[in-house]
Amino acid sequence: MPKPITPLLTVDAVIKMPDEKIILIKRKNPPFQDQYALPGGFVEIGETTEEACIRETFEETNIHIKIIRLTGVYSDPERDPRGHTVTISYLCKPLTLNEKPMAKTDAMDLELVPIKNIESMELAFDHKKIIIDSLLK
Numbered sequence: 001m002p003k004p005i006t007p008l009l010t011v012d013a014v015i016k017m018p019d020e021k022i023i024l025i026k027r028k029n030p031p032f033q034d035q036y037a038l039p040g041g042f043v044e045i046g047e048t049t050e051e052a053c054i055r056e057t058f059e060e061t062n063i064h065i066k067i068i069r070l071t072g073v074y075s076d077p078e079r080d081p082r083g084h085t086v087t088i089s090y091l092c093k094p095l096t097l098n099e100k101p102m103a104k105t106d107a108m109d110l111e112l113v114p115i116k117n118i119e120s121m122e123l124a125f126d127h128k129k130i131i132i133d134s135l136l137k
Helices: 049-061 115-120 127-136
Strands: 008-015 021-027 040-042 065-074 085-094 107-114
Touching (some): 008 065, 040 049, 107 115, 115 127
Antiparallel strands (some): 021 107, 065 085
């Protein structure tokens, strides 16, 4: 596969649950295999970043979300070892509390993590910074 000539576009969802926890997935695939990360992924052609965030979150967590607000754009060329990616992150909440979070597609596991524990965790990519910027600043 030829190397892209522009950065690839991704999205990440910081899903705040009512009990002051967030949803993290354990990555099934490299890079950062077996590490915790935010739900998210690549934006598909013809899709808005908001649509991609909602789709990727459901595909990985079984949760339908509502986007609350844009929390940041992260463009460090070194943030992803596969190549230059730019991610757009959103603060989200579940649409309903009737859905059970469960790991799907690219997630091998899923955990509801207390927000207060995030700063002491090792996370994939720059996801700790994204969470801190979204919830703790």
